[in-house]
Amino acid sequence: MMAFNALRRRGVLLSACVVVGGLVCAPQVRGAERTGTVSYTAEQAEHGAALYKQNCAVCHGGTLDGAFDTPSLRGRLISNWSGTTLDKVFHYISKAMPLFAPGSLKPADNAAIVAFILRENDVAPGPRELPSDEGALKKISFPSVGGKRAKKTSSTSP
Amino acid sequence: MTGFGVESALGKFDIVRRRDVFAGSLALGGLAAGRALASDPTGAGLPAGSGAGAKATGESERTALPGTIPPLVPIRAHVDQIVDIKVCLRPFRPMGPRLDVERIGDKLVVHNYGHGGSGWSLSWGSAEIAVGKALTALPRQVAVIGCGIVGLTSALVAQRAGLDVTIYTKDMLPHTRSVRANGSWTPDSRIALTTPAGPEFGDLWERMARYSWKSYRDYLGLPGNPIEFRDSYILSDKPFGSTQEFASTGPGDYASNGMPRSASEFAHYSDRIRDVIPAAEVIAGHDNPFPAAYAKREAVMIFNFGGYGHLLLSEFYQAGGKVVIREFHTPADLKGLKEKVVINCPGLAARDWWSDKTLIPVRGQTAWLPPQPDVKYGVRYNGVSALSKSDGILIQGFNASGLGEMDGVGNSFEHADRVEAENAVTTIGGLFSRFSPRRG
Numbered sequence: 244m245m246a247f248n249a250l251r252r253r254g255v256l257l258s259a260c261v262v263v264g265g266l267v268c269a270p271q272v273r274g275a276e277r278t279g280t281v282s283y284t285a286e287q288a289e290h291g292a293a294l295y296k297q298n299c300a301v302c303h304g305g306t307l308d309g310a311f312d313t314p315s316l317r318g319r320l321i322s323n324w325s326g327t328t329l330d331k332v333f334h335y336i337s338k339a340m341p342l343f344a345p346g347s348l349k350p351a352d353n354a355a356i357v358a359f360i361l362r363e364n365d366v367a368p369g370p371r372e373l374p375s376d377e378g379a380l381k382k383i384s385f386p387s388v389g390g391k392r393a394k395k396t397s398s399t400s401p
Numbered sequence: 402m403t404g405f406g407v408e409s410a411l412g413k414f415d416i417v418r419r420r421d422v423f424a425g426s427l428a429l430g431g432l433a434a435g436r437a438l439a440s441d442p443t444g445a446g447l448p449a450g451s452g453a454g455a456k457a458t459g460e461s462e463r464t465a466l467p468g469t470i471p472p473l474v475p476i477r478a479h480v481d482q483i484v485d486i487k488v489c490l491r492p493f494r495p496m497g498p499r500l501d502v503e504r505i506g507d508k509l510v511v512h513n514y515g516h517g518g519s520g521w522s523l524s525w526g527s528a529e530i531a532v533g534k535a536l537t538a539l540p541r542q543v544a545v546i547g548c549g550i551v552g553l554t555s556a557l558v559a560q561r562a563g564l565d566v567t568i569y570t571k572d573m574l575p576h577t578r579s580v581r582a583n584g585s586w587t588p589d590s591r592i593a594l595t596t597p598a599g600p601e602f603g604d605l606w607e608r609m610a611r612y613s614w615k616s617y618r619d620y621l622g623l624p625g626n627p628i629e630f631r632d633s634y635i636l637s638d639k640p641f642g643s644t645q646e647f648a649s650t651g652p653g654d655y656a657s658n659g660m661p662r663s664a665s666e667f668a669h670y671s672d673r674i675r676d677v678i679p680a681a682e683v684i685a686g687h688d689n690p691f692p693a694a695y696a697k698r699e700a701v702m703i704f705n706f707g708g709y710g711h712l713l714l715s716e717f718y719q720a721g722g723k724v725v726i727r728e729f730h731t732p733a734d735l736k737g738l739k740e741k742v743v744i745n746c747p748g749l750a751a752r753d754w755w756s757d758k759t760l761i762p763v764r765g766q767t768a769w770l771p772p773q774p775d776v777k778y779g780v781r782y783n784g785v786s787a788l789s790k791s792d793g794i795l796i797q798g799f800n801a802s803g804l805g806e807m808d809g810v811g812n813s814f815e816h817a818d819r820v821e822a823e824n825a826v827t828t829i830g831g832l833f834s835r836f837s838p839r840r841g
């Protein structure tokens with residue numbers, strides 16, 4: 244299951260399953276790296292999707308892919324935040340985003356947006372909502388995203 | 402929309418078709434004989450100054466301000482000046498470039514190949530996507546296979562993301578197909594066929610094109626002009642208003658033959674980014690210095706292979722990049738690499754070493770004359786484009802077959818055709834033998 248271990252340039256040893264923007268791998272949760280287990284509900288992520296569309300998509304794009312001057316919230320996001328706890332990205336979004344009106348969203352809305360971003364990075368939903376207080380989020384590691392292995396063949400038709 | 406060569410001239414047809422403009426022949430107006438000229442709106446361009454294109458887009462083609470045509474030094478195009486003939490096979494994939502991910506043993510392989518006639522143009526955006534996928538595996542180091550423009554750019558993007566990068570390649574850039582291209586901004590030249598690519602590919606294409614366009618701006622205005630803008634004069638003896646239809650090479654289409662049969666199967670997307678790409682402007686008759694009745698001008702971004710290639714390579718080395726000369730024969734050869742994440746950029750060679758049978762070679766040829774630094778423009782006339790680049794005057798005959806984007810499809814004769822080169826040079830030579838510099 245685990246693809247391989249990689250020593251990140253941040254110096255954090257992380258086990259990483261490979262995920263491929265949902266293209267190849269079937270998504271699967273791998274939370275519980277450190278203490279708390281990542282869980283968000285499907286409804287929460289749905290709510291986050293609507294908020295994202297309203298507040299974030301104009302810059303980060305409808306598919307979260309970003310643009311030249313705006314970071315992608317998929318792929319690279321994993322490598323930028325892996326090794327931290329979830330309060331960090333929550334805090335960042337709460338304080339810095341949306342860029343045109345930083346800090347304008349309620350904590351519950353920001354948690355919903357984080358849930359949506361996790362979903363878009365192939366973290367599967369769970370039974371409990373993602374909390375919206377930093378204390379609780381501090382106990383949850385930014386998930387290394389799990390996924391089934393890409394097909395183990397050398398077939399060439401994508 | 403762009404370009405000096407077939408890479409773009411043909412795409413132009415489609416742009417205007419989708420603008421619902423009455424069609425024109427544009428630069429292809431005077432192509433080699435034997436082509437059907439029909440009347441349905443498949444061509445490009447407008448009668449000079451007519452403004453007839455306004456219907457669909459609420460926009461008419463602008464006429465250039467008088468006095469904005471600078472004195473033009475004629476291009477000296479003679480067959481006895483040919484210094485080089487370069488032949489290239491475009492790595493064309495009907496469904497668009499391959500950017501998916503495969504796991505081979507303990508390696509994660511991110512593919513980045515199959516960019517048709519658009520590899521230079523899309524290199525940065527495509528690399529950004531490939532590296533984004535590689536990063537999800539949290540690697541500290543990656544291997545890049547291939548040192549064509551796609552591999553080298555991928556390597557730089559990976560370095561900029563903080564990774565240690567080794568390029569494994571059979572050949573360095575000067576020996577790759579990449580440097581046998583035209584080298585103009587032509588982001589949707591033979592990039593895909595409309596049907597196999599499907600509607601989603603347009604979004605991906607747009608992302609790549611916009612990202613690349615912005616990335617290249619960082620290389621403008623540097624010593625040696627690795628990247629620069631040139632005026633391209635599009636010339637025609639006939640009004641930009643008549644239409645052209647491309648013949649088919651046989652019955653059916655890609656779905657039924659596994660091979661496209663007609664230029665109309667090729668996808669075009671450049672309309673999606675026209676908000677940032679300079680539009681062509683019509684040159685009024687009295688301002689037109691060329692011995693062709695109809696002229697337009699567009700500002701086109703070009704890539705000077707020598708200056709740009711050396712710059713990229715030195716950036717790569719300065720950032721600690723390593724190059725290992727090595728040829729891979731089967732995917733199993735990856736086993737020996739120390740890197741767990743591999744970005745695979747072999748261009749058309751993926752057909753052989755990765756057995757990707759979806760790749761179709763599309764032959765193209767350029768002839769090169771000595772540099773003429775006082776010539777600061779390009780022209781496109783009668784199916785031939787000439788472009789003054791820092792490393793020489795490039796002359797490319799396109800559409801000699803009259804098949805439009807089908808020209809060269811499936812042809813893997815990667816060998817110089819001297820006659821074709823001389824014909825192209827003679828077309829440009831003939832144009833300038835009638836050119837009156839006084840009017841320029």
Ligand SMILES: Cc1cc2nc3c(=O)[nH]c(=O)nc-3n(C[C@H](O)[C@H](O)[C@H](O)COP(=O)(O)OP(=O)(O)OC[C@H]3O[C@@H](n4cnc5c(N)ncnc54)[C@H](O)[C@@H]3O)c2cc1C
Pocket residue numbers: 406408488489490491492513514515516517518519520521522523546547548549550551552569570571572573574577578579580581582583584585586587588727728729730746747748749750751754763764765766767
């Ligand atoms: C006539 C012509 C005009 C063109 N004009 C333009 C233009 O104006 N604008 C534009 O954007 N595009 C243009 N193109 C398209 C462009 O040239 C290609 O899309 C681009 O060069 C593809 O680059 P690449 O890096 O994928 O492939 P390549 O340049 O073929 O590089 C492949 C690399 O992989 C290495 N490699 C291959 N196989 C192996 C192996 N088995 N083991 C190890 N290494 C291997 C090679 O040595 C090489 O370094 C043109 C093409 C042609 C033919």
